[in-house]
Amino acid sequence: MxxxxxxxxxxxxRVDGRKLTDVRDIVITNDVSTKAExxxxxKWGDTEVIAGVKMSVGTPYGDSPDKGTLMVTSxxxxxxxxxxxxxxxxxxxxxxxxxxxxxIRESNMIDLKKLCIKEGEAVWTVFxxxxxxxxxxxxxxxAALAAVSALKDSxxxxxxxxxxxxxxxxxxxxxxxxxxxxPLTSTVFKSGNKLxxxxxxxETSEVDARVTIGxxxxxxxxxxxxxxxxxxxxxxxxxxxxxAKVVTDSLRKILK
Amino acid sequence: xAKKFQRNDKRKIDEIRPMEAKVGVVPxxxxxxxxKMGKTIAIAAVRGPRQVVPAHKQKSDRGLLRCTYDLMSFSxxxxxxxxxxxxxxxxxxxxxxxxxxxxxxxxxxxxxxxLYVYITQADAGTRCVGINAxxxxxxxxxxxxxxxxxxxxxxxxxxxxxxxxxxxxxxQGEFPTDIPIAMMPKVGKITLLQLDGKVSQKELxxxxxxxxxxxxxxxxxxxxxxxxxxxxxxGKKE
Numbered sequence: 001m002x003x004x005x006x007x008x009x010x011x012x013x014r015v016d017g018r019k020l021t022d023v024r025d026i027v028i029t030n031d032v033s034t035k036a037e038x039x040x041x042x043k044w045g046d047t048e049v050i051a052g053v054k055m056s057v058g059t060p061y062g063d064s065p066d067k068g069t070l071m072v073t074s075x076x077x078x079x080x081x082x083x084x085x086x087x088x089x090x091x092x093x094x095x096x097x098x099x100x101x102x103x104i105r106e107s108n109m110i111d112l113k114k115l116c117i118k119e120g121e122a123v124w125t126v127f128x129x130x131x132x133x134x135x136x137x138x139x140x141x142x143a144a145l146a147a148v149s150a151l152k153d154s155x156x157x158x159x160x161x162x163x164x165x166x167x168x169x170x171x172x173x174x175x176x177x178x179x180x181x182x183p184l185t186s187t188v189f190k191s192g193n194k195l196x197x198x199x200x201x202x203e204t205s206e207v208d209a210r211v212t213i214g215x216x217x218x219x220x221x222x223x224x225x226x227x228x229x230x231x232x233x234x235x236x237x238x239x240x241x242x243x244a245k246v247v248t249d250s251l252r253k254i255l256k
Numbered sequence: 257x258a259k260k261f262q263r264n265d266k267r268k269i270d271e272i273r274p275m276e277a278k279v280g281v282v283p284x285x286x287x288x289x290x291x292k293m294g295k296t297i298a299i300a301a302v303r304g305p306r307q308v309v310p311a312h313k314q315k316s317d318r319g320l321l322r323c324t325y326d327l328m329s330f331s332x333x334x335x336x337x338x339x340x341x342x343x344x345x346x347x348x349x350x351x352x353x354x355x356x357x358x359x360x361x362x363x364x365x366x367x368x369x370x371l372y373v374y375i376t377q378a379d380a381g382t383r384c385v386g387i388n389a390x391x392x393x394x395x396x397x398x399x400x401x402x403x404x405x406x407x408x409x410x411x412x413x414x415x416x417x418x419x420x421x422x423x424x425x426x427x428q429g430e431f432p433t434d435i436p437i438a439m440m441p442k443v444g445k446i447t448l449l450q451l452d453g454k455v456s457q458k459e460l461x462x463x464x465x466x467x468x469x470x471x472x473x474x475x476x477x478x479x480x481x482x483x484x485x486x487x488x489x490x491g492k493k494e
Contacts, residue, residue: 062334089342091345091346091349094342094345094346095346095349097342098342098343098346102452105452106452106453106454107454108431211449216454219456219457220454220455220456221451221454221455221456221457221460222451222452222453222454223451223452224435224449224450224451224452224460225350225449225450225451226350226353226446226447226448226449226450227350227353228353229352229353229356229357230357231357231440231445231446231447232445232446232449233444233445233446234444234446234461234464234465234468237446237449237460237464238457238460238461241457241460242457245457
């Protein structure tokens with residue numbers, strides 16, 4: 001039996017009256033935690049995500065001795081959704097963090113060479129940690145926006161003698177970000193043969209497949225991930241990229 | 257697109273590395289297969305359909321597909337720590353999602369189909385080679401499938417969109433791009449799509465068309481493995 005929500009989508013309608021291409025209202029606030037190097041709270045409709053950036057001195061990877069490192073993790077907090085539980089990261093949480101990690105990494109938005117302290121020995125490690133506070137649908141897009149906003153908000157802490165970090169005295173130096181490479185992320189969802197963006201939670205269960213697309217300011221596609229047990233045709237993927245471009249253009253205005 | 261682009265191993269831009277497919281490589285499993293693409297080799301085996309363990313995970317209306325993918329520790333230059341990682345967990349999930357559109361698990365309620373995919377030798381494209389082995393193993397186990405899902409990665413080197421990069425090619429250039437794609441090529445359905453790197457929308461379209469051709473080529477090799485096994489017309493005798 002076809003659900004009411006699914007038949008609405010097939011007619012180009014949504015439970016909350018939006019069009020298939022409409023995104024809910026988004027509010028970004030920074031400085032969620034003064035202890036973080038940078039942070040952001042994204043309220044995306046009723047979905048809420050907090051992102052924080054912490055930095056520490058670590059050793060570089062063997063294959064890139066002159067580059068800082070990046071690590072993205074996420075926690076789908078049990079308070080955010082009845083289906084989330086405490087404990088080791090679920091596959092959903094791993095996927096969310098890895099897709100956002102790839103978007104940031106592959107866009108080269110962070111000039112990691114500028115985070116080298118001593119080649120082969122010491123580099124800055126940038127941790128982006130994402131906490132899903134309330135899941136009212138589309139947490140991946142909200143988390144990706146929070147991650148980028150928190151990175152933009154970050155100030156590098158003071159580095160003392162012997163590579164000790166003084167976290168209480170941030171420098172005036174922002175992270176070395178390359179503005180026109182900053183990726184924004186939009187996921188396009190498919191139900192039946194209709195494509196739409198930004199589902200609320202009730203719509204999420206009607207989704208057959210989704211494709212997440214990270215697009216930089218210059219319009220390049222930096223990351224993609226198909227999810228769900230369904231499929232896309234080539235034409236549908238091309239259409240999804242166009243829809244995602246419209247969404248990411250609007251996100252870029254909000255990010256400023 | 258620069259027509260003059262010369263590949264390291266002289267392959268054409270739309271040419272997959274030499275492929276080899278064999279079914280029944282793990283005799284005690286319900287179904288199994290080996291798939292090789294250039295120097296990347298995967299083995300896959302299916303256990304099931306069988307009773308779900310733990311039992312509370314069973315579904316009354318359908319069977320479960322549960323995939324475990326991993327690199328063997330010695331399959332790469334720097335030894336990979338044995339056991340699951342965040343990478344392997346994610347790839348296991350996307351492999352499941354790549355195969356599900358071709359399956360009808362409503363015919364197998366209360367059961368699980370457990371699929372194990374291991375890479376013995378990695379030279380780029382491991383998840384795609386793994387999918388090809390997995391798809392063969394499922395069919396070998398007699399799990400109903402609409403067609404053999406096949407996969408190949410498309411990459412970008414020096415601005416050229418190219419089919420099936422090997423590790424050498426993958427490490428070239430400033431913005432190496434990797435786009436693994438799985439398809440049901442007979443019906444044009446994309447069942448796995450990932451991308452990291454940098455492409456324009458036009459290049460992405462080009463990549464998908466190239467992958468469609470590649471998936472057809474891979475599927476032919478895979479179908480041939482069954483003709484050989486069952487000694488059907490057209491099957492080359494070993």
